[in-house]
Amino acid sequence: MNKLEKANAYIQKNKEKATNRPSFHFTPEIGWMNDPNGFAFYKGEYHLFYQYYPYDVVWNDMHWGHATTHDFVSWNYLPVALANDKIYDANGCFSGSAIEKDGKLYLMYTGHIDPNMGFDRDESQIIQHQCIAFSEDGVHFEKYQNNPVIGEQALPEEYQICDFRDPKVLEVNGVYYCVLAARNKQRRGEIIMFQSNNLIDWVFHSSIYQTNPEENILLECPDLFRIDNKDVLVFSVMPCEPEYKEEVIQNTIYVIGEMDYEDGSFKPENKGVLDYGYAFYAPQSTEGKNGERLLIGWMHRWHQTTSQKDYGFIGMMSLPRILTMKDGTLVQQPSIDRTKYFKPAINLEDIQLNEGEVMDLPAEELGYLRLHAASLHTTSFTVELNKSETKVTRIEVDMENNRILFVSDYGSQESITITDLSHGSKESLLLEIFIDLHSIELFINSGEKVLSFTAYDQDKGNNISILAQGKTEFKQVFMESVNVHPIST
Structure with missing residues (x-):
C-alpha cells in the first residue's frame, strides 16, 4: 500500500x-x-x-x-x-x-x-x-x-x-x-x-x-x-x-x-x-x-x-x-449564503439602553449577530459572548475613543485592541459577529477591519448579553442561529 x-x-x-x-x-x-x-x-x-x-x-x-x-x-x-x-x-x-x-x-x-x-x-x-x-x-x-x-x-x-x-x-x-x-x-x-x-x-x-x-x-x-x-x-x-x-x-x-x-x-x-x-x-x-x-x-x-x-x-x-x-x-x-444556512432569531430596531442596563439575547450556541450602533448617542458598551457562570468573551466598544478591546477567558487569554475603527462615516458603528463552536470572527464596518479568534475549550457557555457602560443606542440588533448542525460532513 x-x-x-x-x-x-x-x-x-x-x-x-x-x-x-x-x-x-x-x-x-x-x-x-x-x-x-x-x-x-x-x-x-x-x-x-x-x-x-x-x-x-x-x-x-x-x-x-x-x-x-x-x-x-x-x-x-x-x-x-x-x-x-x-x-x-x-x-x-x-x-x-x-x-x-x-x-x-x-x-x-x-x-x-x-x-x-x-x-x-x-x-x-x-x-x-x-x-x-x-x-x-x-x-x-x-x-x-x-x-x-x-x-x-x-x-x-x-x-x-x-x-x-x-x-x-x-x-x-x-x-x-x-x-x-x-x-x-x-x-x-x-x-x-x-x-x-x-x-x-x-x-x-x-x-x-x-x-x-x-x-x-x-x-x-x-x-x-x-x-x-x-x-x-x-x-x-x-x-x-x-x-x-x-x-x-x-x-x-x-x-x-x-x-x-x-x-x-x-x-x-x-x-x-x-x-x-x-x-x-x-x-x-x-x-x-x-x-x-x-x-x-x-x-x-x-x-x-x-x-x-x-x-x-x-x-x-x-x-x-x-x-x-x-x-x-x-x-x-x-461570503457565505446566510439565507440558506441560518434562521432569524431576533430583529429589534431603535433600542436604547441606559448606563448599567443589560440586554440579554436569546441563548444561542452558534450563529450571527449584527449590531448597528448610533455613534452620536452612544459612549461605550460591551458585547458578552459564550457566557457561562465563570467565563466570557468580551468585545468592549469605546465609541468616544474610537476603539475596541477584545478579551476572552477562553484559550490563552491575550487581549487585542483595535483603534481607528472607521475610514468612513463616524455617525454609526456596524459590528457583524460570526460565532461557531470554536471561533469568533468579527467584521467591523462592513469589513474595514476584521478580527479572528479561536478557542477549543469544552466549557464555553452560550449566553449573549449587551452591557451599556453609558447611554447606548442601537439602530438595529439582529441575530440568526444556525439552521443545520453540523453542516460540514
Whole structure:
C-alpha cells in the first residue's frame, strides 16, 4: 500500500472518531490541518487543498488534503491529493497553489527534505524546492517526472535553500509568474519571483519585496493579485529566529502598490493588517466564479495548549472573504449564503439602553449577530459572548475613543485592541459577529477591519448579553442561529 492509499484508508476507517467539529467553518475529517493550498475555481466548483496530517492532531509529514464546495459551508471531501512519497518531497509536500492550464489543474508545491525532522534543525541538510503535479479530473494527481521544476541551481546565491517555499502561481498576459518566500543570506525574509512560459521551465525574475534587518522577520505564503487597478501583495509574518519569538507576532500583512511584471519591480503605496486577531495565518486567494477576489485563511492560535486532542482533529479555515478596495485600504466581507444556512432569531430596531442596563439575547450556541450602533448617542458598551457562570468573551466598544478591546477567558487569554475603527462615516458603528463552536470572527464596518479568534475549550457557555457602560443606542440588533448542525460532513 502506497502513502496515498494508506492515508485515505486511515481516514475512512477513523474519521467517525472526530467529534465537536464546528458547524460552518471547514475542518479536516480527522487529524491536523494548517495552511490552505491550491484554492481555485475549477470545472464549476471551488477546490480547497490544505496542509494535512491525518494520523494525529500534531504537525508532521505534510500531505495535501482536498475538498470541494459550491457555497463554502457544505463540503465534499475528496481523496488526499498528495503524499510525501518521492525523494524530492520525502519529508513533506509543503504549501503551494493551483492554476488551470489547457483544461488540466496544475498544483505547484514545495518539496521538503529534512532528514532530522523532529530533532534539532540542521540547516545544512534542509532542502526546499518547487514541484509540479497535474490532473485531468481535478481529483487524481500525477507528479511531474522531472521534479523539482525550481531547484537549488535556479535559486540565486544570495538566498538559502533551507527556507525557500510556498509558491503562488499566476498568469499575466500569457506568461506565468510565481511568487515565493525566501530567506536571504542576512537571514531575513524576502518575496522573490520566478517566470515561465509553460509552468515547467522556470527562471529567476526578481526580488519584489524585502524586509529590513531590524524587523527580524521571515515572510511566508505570499500571494499577489489585482483589485480595482491596484496590485496587492499579501504575506504572513513569523520570527526569523527563535530568539525573536517574543517580539514578533505571527500575523498577515497586505501591501497595495503597482507591480511591473516586465522588470519585476513592486512599488508599495499602502500597507495594512489583514486580520487583527491572533488566529489568522497563511491565507490564499483565488478569482471567484463571478470575477470577485476571494480569500480564505487558516484559523489557529500559535502555541495553543488545549484539550483538542480529545476531539480527534485540529485546525479550521476562516469564512471566505470577498476583497475590495476602499480609500486605499483592503476591505473584507464574509461570503457565505446566510439565507440558506441560518434562521432569524431576533430583529429589534431603535433600542436604547441606559448606563448599567443589560440586554440579554436569546441563548444561542452558534450563529450571527449584527449590531448597528448610533455613534452620536452612544459612549461605550460591551458585547458578552459564550457566557457561562465563570467565563466570557468580551468585545468592549469605546465609541468616544474610537476603539475596541477584545478579551476572552477562553484559550490563552491575550487581549487585542483595535483603534481607528472607521475610514468612513463616524455617525454609526456596524459590528457583524460570526460565532461557531470554536471561533469568533468579527467584521467591523462592513469589513474595514476584521478580527479572528479561536478557542477549543469544552466549557464555553452560550449566553449573549449587551452591557451599556453609558447611554447606548442601537439602530438595529439582529441575530440568526444556525439552521443545520453540523453542516460540514
